[in-house]
Amino acid sequence: MKAKGEKIVSLTAYDYFTAALLEAVRVDFILVGDSLANVVQGHDTTIPVTLEQVIYHTEIVVRKAPEMLVIADMPFGTFNVSAEETVKNCIRAFKETECGGVKLEGASPSTLEAVSRLSQMGVPVMGHIGLTPQSVHTEGGYHMYGKDDADRSRLMEDAKRLEQAGVFALVLECVVPDLAREITQGVRVPTIGIGSGPYTDGQILVVHDLLGMFPVGSPNFVTRYADFFELGKEALGRFVEDVRSGKYPSVPSHARKNGGSKEQ
Numbered sequence: 001m002k003a004k005g006e007k008i009v010s011l012t013a014y015d016y017f018t019a020a021l022l023e024a025v026r027v028d029f030i031l032v033g034d035s036l037a038n039v040v041q042g043h044d045t046t047i048p049v050t051l052e053q054v055i056y057h058t059e060i061v062v063r064k065a066p067e068m069l070v071i072a073d074m075p076f077g078t079f080n081v082s083a084e085e086t087v088k089n090c091i092r093a094f095k096e097t098e099c100g101g102v103k104l105e106g107a108s109p110s111t112l113e114a115v116s117r118l119s120q121m122g123v124p125v126m127g128h129i130g131l132t133p134q135s136v137h138t139e140g141g142y143h144m145y146g147k148d149d150a151d152r153s154r155l156m157e158d159a160k161r162l163e164q165a166g167v168f169a170l171v172l173e174c175v176v177p178d179l180a181r182e183i184t185q186g187v188r189v190p191t192i193g194i195g196s197g198p199y200t201d202g203q204i205l206v207v208h209d210l211l212g213m214f215p216v217g218s219p220n221f222v223t224r225y226a227d228f229f230e231l232g233k234e235a236l237g238r239f240v241e242d243v244r245s246g247k248y249p250s251v252p253s254h255a256r257k258n259g260g261s262k263e264q
Helices: 016-025 049-066 083-097 110-123 149-165 177-186 205-209 228-245 255-256
Strands: 007-012 027-034 070-073 102-103 127-129 171-172 191-194 202-205
Touching: 007 149, 007 205, 016 049, 016 205, 027 049, 049 070, 049 083, 083 102, 083 110, 110 127, 110 149, 127 149, 149 171, 149 177, 171 177, 177 191, 202 205
Parallel strands: 007 027, 007 202, 027 070, 070 102, 102 127, 127 171, 171 191, 191 202
Antiparallel strands: none
């Protein structure tokens, strides 16, 4: 798709319902993101989510969409400790979920070594640079990356190192658009942008943000294509009113015709 100039489309899924939606519209791949800590569990950051929880949610998504490429997002503490520990945890997630690959944040030496070893073992790995949510505390919060020369050089070098290590694709999160374009042109693997402008090979968003599944605002780079929260609230409100007024459930038509006998 990169070679043909075809845009790659991805969204997150965490359960049977969201997987069914993405399977129906045939996105190019599904990410079971560690963002489940935010949109499913209600945490402020992605850090609390565990490997067991990622495995649980990935199993559900794979079960609904077995023919699609599903990527498991490795959570905080499962990598970047040592290459051995990273490989062990990634193999566990890959085997237990039967997913199509795993995603790792950053480009530390141990991560690069693990990517190389996993790729040689047949475990596809997706890289992730720019804003890496699991490092938000050490990186000074949420902001755009690649604004100064040093940061630009570091990100370009990270991208090339990850490619050399063997990643099959690279997520660029909150990277300034002109640098995202340079990285996209400078690596052979596809780049998947989130908050990084229009010049990447594809785009990924959190499905809850795109569908407006919460009343709170989405990141400023997200276009809300629906307002599921208000739609659901309105439907549920009608149900509550109908039950309280006696309108629901109505008397079945056969019961009305037969006078509502005791047998009915």
